[in-house]
Amino acid sequence: MNDDSPILEIKNLHAAIDGREILKGIDLTVRGGEIHAIMGPNGSGKSTLAQVLAGHEAYTVTDGSVTFRGHDLLALPPEDRARQGVFLAFQYPLEIPGVANTYFLKTALNAIRKHRGLPELDAMEFLALIRQKMKLLEVDPALLQRAVNEGFSGGEKKRNEILQLAVLEPHLAILDEIDSGLDIDALKTVALGANAQMIAADGSRRDDRAMVLVTHYERLLNYIQPTHVHVLYKGLIHESGGPDLARDLEREGYARFGFEDELAGTGAR
Amino acid sequence: MSDALTRPPQEPAPDAGVRATDEGRTLDALTSQEYRYGFVTDIEADTVAAGLSEEVIRLISAKKDEPEWLLEWRLSAYRHWLTMTEPTWQNVKFPPIDYQAIAYYSAPRPRKQLQSMDEVDPELKRAFEKLGVPLEEQKIFAGVAVDAVFDSVSVATTFKGKLAEMGVIFCSFSDAVKEHPDLVRRYLGSVVPATDNFFAALNSAVFSDGSFCYVPAGVRCPMELSTYFRINAANTGQFERTLIVADKGAYVSYLEGCTAPRRDENQLHAAVVELVALDDAQIKYSTVQNWYPGDKEGKGGIYNFVTKRGKAMDRAKISWTQVETGSAITWKYPSVLLMGDDSVGEFYSVALTNHFQQADTGTKMIHIGKNTRSTIVSKGISAGRGQQTYRGLVRVMPQARHARNYSQCDSLLLGDRCGAHTFPYLEVRNPTAQVEHEASTSKIGEDQLFYCQQRGISPEDAVSMIVNGFCKDVFRELPMEFAVEATKLLGLSLEGSIG
Numbered sequence: 001m002n003d004d005s006p007i008l009e010i011k012n013l014h015a016a017i018d019g020r021e022i023l024k025g026i027d028l029t030v031r032g033g034e035i036h037a038i039m040g041p042n043g044s045g046k047s048t049l050a051q052v053l054a055g056h057e058a059y060t061v062t063d064g065s066v067t068f069r070g071h072d073l074l075a076l077p078p079e080d081r082a083r084q085g086v087f088l089a090f091q092y093p094l095e096i097p098g099v100a101n102t103y104f105l106k107t108a109l110n111a112i113r114k115h116r117g118l119p120e121l122d123a124m125e126f127l128a129l130i131r132q133k134m135k136l137l138e139v140d141p142a143l144l145q146r147a148v149n150e151g152f153s154g155g156e157k158k159r160n161e162i163l164q165l166a167v168l169e170p171h172l173a174i175l176d177e178i179d180s181g182l183d184i185d186a187l188k189t190v191a192l193g194a195n196a197q198m199i200a201a202d203g204s205r206r207d208d209r210a211m212v213l214v215t216h217y218e219r220l221l222n223y224i225q226p227t228h229v230h231v232l233y234k235g236l237i238h239e240s241g242g243p244d245l246a247r248d249l250e251r252e253g254y255a256r257f258g259f260e261d262e263l264a265g266t267g268a269r
Numbered sequence: 270m271s272d273a274l275t276r277p278p279q280e281p282a283p284d285a286g287v288r289a290t291d292e293g294r295t296l297d298a299l300t301s302q303e304y305r306y307g308f309v310t311d312i313e314a315d316t317v318a319a320g321l322s323e324e325v326i327r328l329i330s331a332k333k334d335e336p337e338w339l340l341e342w343r344l345s346a347y348r349h350w351l352t353m354t355e356p357t358w359q360n361v362k363f364p365p366i367d368y369q370a371i372a373y374y375s376a377p378r379p380r381k382q383l384q385s386m387d388e389v390d391p392e393l394k395r396a397f398e399k400l401g402v403p404l405e406e407q408k409i410f411a412g413v414a415v416d417a418v419f420d421s422v423s424v425a426t427t428f429k430g431k432l433a434e435m436g437v438i439f440c441s442f443s444d445a446v447k448e449h450p451d452l453v454r455r456y457l458g459s460v461v462p463a464t465d466n467f468f469a470a471l472n473s474a475v476f477s478d479g480s481f482c483y484v485p486a487g488v489r490c491p492m493e494l495s496t497y498f499r500i501n502a503a504n505t506g507q508f509e510r511t512l513i514v515a516d517k518g519a520y521v522s523y524l525e526g527c528t529a530p531r532r533d534e535n536q537l538h539a540a541v542v543e544l545v546a547l548d549d550a551q552i553k554y555s556t557v558q559n560w561y562p563g564d565k566e567g568k569g570g571i572y573n574f575v576t577k578r579g580k581a582m583d584r585a586k587i588s589w590t591q592v593e594t595g596s597a598i599t600w601k602y603p604s605v606l607l608m609g610d611d612s613v614g615e616f617y618s619v620a621l622t623n624h625f626q627q628a629d630t631g632t633k634m635i636h637i638g639k640n641t642r643s644t645i646v647s648k649g650i651s652a653g654r655g656q657q658t659y660r661g662l663v664r665v666m667p668q669a670r671h672a673r674n675y676s677q678c679d680s681l682l683l684g685d686r687c688g689a690h691t692f693p694y695l696e697v698r699n700p701t702a703q704v705e706h707e708a709s710t711s712k713i714g715e716d717q718l719f720y721c722q723q724r725g726i727s728p729e730d731a732v733s734m735i736v737n738g739f740c741k742d743v744f745r746e747l748p749m750e751f752a753v754e755a756t757k758l759l760g761l762s763l764e765g766s767i768g
Binding site: 054055056057058077078079081082083087088090093094095097098099104105107108109111112115147164168 | 727734741
């Protein structure tokens with residue numbers, strides 16, 4: 001893998017669930033330092049794309065390829081994709097009753113470190129790390145001792161996803177509708193974490209990391225500035241462009257592509 | 270501290286476990302782990318021919334050199350047993366048991382009189398080592414005294430000296446009969462009468478050995494007492510008898526842990542455990558049970574039909590904590606008779622059934638004294654085709670004013686071919702009682718697993734984590750080193766399970 005090779009390269013990706021084809025030939029190249037926003041109305045296949053990249057077994061890839069940092073991503077089980085550096089922030093994070101958030105996150109981090117041949121962090125080292133991240137993201141430390149997502153508000157769940165992102169530091173972060181149902185404070189935390197993920201200590205953009213934002217609304221893009229915007233509809237990317245494309249969408253809606261946003265006018269626009 | 274009772278062997282047996290492969294990354298594949306403790310120790314056993322009769326009972330009693338009163342007690346239990354029939358109300362299925370095909374006595378034959386651990390049969394020691402029970406010097410530092418029961422007869426007892434200094438008696442049941450006959454005679458059958466139920470009566474007639482513990486008034490037993498059960502010889506039913514007496518104001522914590530080698534034929538185990546907590550005494554009884562559950566097709570495995578009951582006098586407290594992962598069939602209801610005013614009974618249980626395992630387990634809290642309190646927390650986990658029933662009785666007698674009970678029964682299902690059933694029985698005959706019951710059933714979903722995997726956690730570790738989270742309320746009641754073992758054991762049992 002040389003420096004020019006993309007972090008993620010999707011070619012002609014077709015995927016189905018229960019025999020129904022959802023993705024119908026996606027092509028997408030994401031390079032280090034880039035933030036791609038994938039937009040589109042409900043049912044266009046945005047979340048499916050996120051789930052397929054993460055390896056959810058409910059979806060079957062029927063054609064195409066996905067290369068992640070030189071590896072055939074589709075050949076790997078979900079946990080190995082995560083260990084190689086693919087992170088999916090879930091639209092609906094799951095609850096794990098009785099398992100402390102801190103224990104969960106430490107287990108995850110150490111599984112990833114072990115896979116990469118790094119020494120596992122002990123409890124003290126981990127605590128130091130997570131305290132630093134929580135401070136950065138202004139996350140309430142009480143979240144750590146609670147069971148994973150159990151009884152969390154919608155905003156707390158999303159903040160927790162971003163905390164995990166900040167601790168696990170993946171090469172590719174896929175944020176699936178991270179902005180849905182968030183108040184402005186939570187949205188700021190999410191944006192803070194997402195942006196921190198992309199910026200190196202010296203303030204320059206990291207070229208070993210990339211991000212894919214799956215979102216229904218452009219609101220998020222006021223906080224996280226994408227480098228590329230794609231419009232997905234019925235399993236295909238209809239148009240790609242720079243940040244301007246998102247602004248066009250804001251002004252004109254999806255109608256300019258000849259399709260209506262089923263939820264237009266009901267959302268957070 | 271971790272020399273535990275249920276430690277997995279360092280090296281899995283050669284025939285053991287099929288690890289989940291990439292191909293079988295499904296709930297099914299994960300539920301197919303095989304039992305890892307399957308080995309048979311080749312030791313000459315002193316076995317009485319199969320069959321049950323008064324003659325056999327006389328023979329057992331004679332072999333053990335028992336006093337006449339005990340023989341009579343056995344015989345009257347046997348005569349009563351003949352009039353009884355197997356219970357049929359439990360929610361488990363098994364072919365009829367031929368009680369005449371079972372051998373009722375088996376003892377490892379020592380080569381000579383044993384003076385120290387060094388003289389213990391090396392085969393036997395190796396078996397213990399495979400099971401991870403070090404009967405070595407390090408036990409002293411571990412703070413656990415082990416009364417090792419090997420096929421029904423105690424072969425080694427450690428720590429007697431230290432306990433004796435404090436007046437604590439901890440020995441095999443046979444030794445207790447010889448050395449403390451008055452205590453045994455006074456309390457034997459005082460909680461579980463010989464006629465109590467079919468399996469208790471059978472045990473009373475033929476029990477071979479077990480453990481006896483007496484903690485004198487006001488003494489806090491300085492270490493956790495532990496017994497190690499292991500069924501070894503083929504076709505030998507094992508009939509343990511445990512009696513623990515905490516005198517006024519005494520405290521004792523007792524650990525029971527079990528594994529057994531694999532067998533193709535079902536083995537019957539019908540133990541009786543009696544606890545007596547006199548005024549202001551406390552007994553904490555913890556069990557981790559890991560007997561052979563049968564193979565993936567439901568062949569073999571232990572039938573575990575156990576009667577466990579404690580009697581709590583004024584202000585006394587009895588806690589049962591159990592982690593049940595083994596046996597083909599479990600029939601077990603550790604109970605507390607809350608006789609004294611202000612007495613407390615607790616039952617914390619984790620039961621796991623995988624493959625074709627069946628468990629019908631729960632507790633009985635009988636409120637007799639005033640201001641008696643009981644707490645029941647039951648966590649049932651079913652995987653594979655496992656069937657699990659919680660059956661619990663809370664009875665408040667008319668004279669038990671201001672009795673309180675809290676029950677919580679949660680079931681976790683792994684996969685869609687297993688079952689969970691809850692039968693809470695509440696019999697409240699005093700209007701001042703407060704009785705609460707909560708129940709829930711949940712399922713480990715593919716999405717929950719996927720979430721963990723997406724964070725880099727393997728499916729095996731994820732299941733283990735989810736299940737341990739589910740069991741947390743019970744595990745925190747276990748003594749520390751036991752809790753660690755229980756967590757490992759559950760992980761092991763679940764690797765094969767999707768848990």
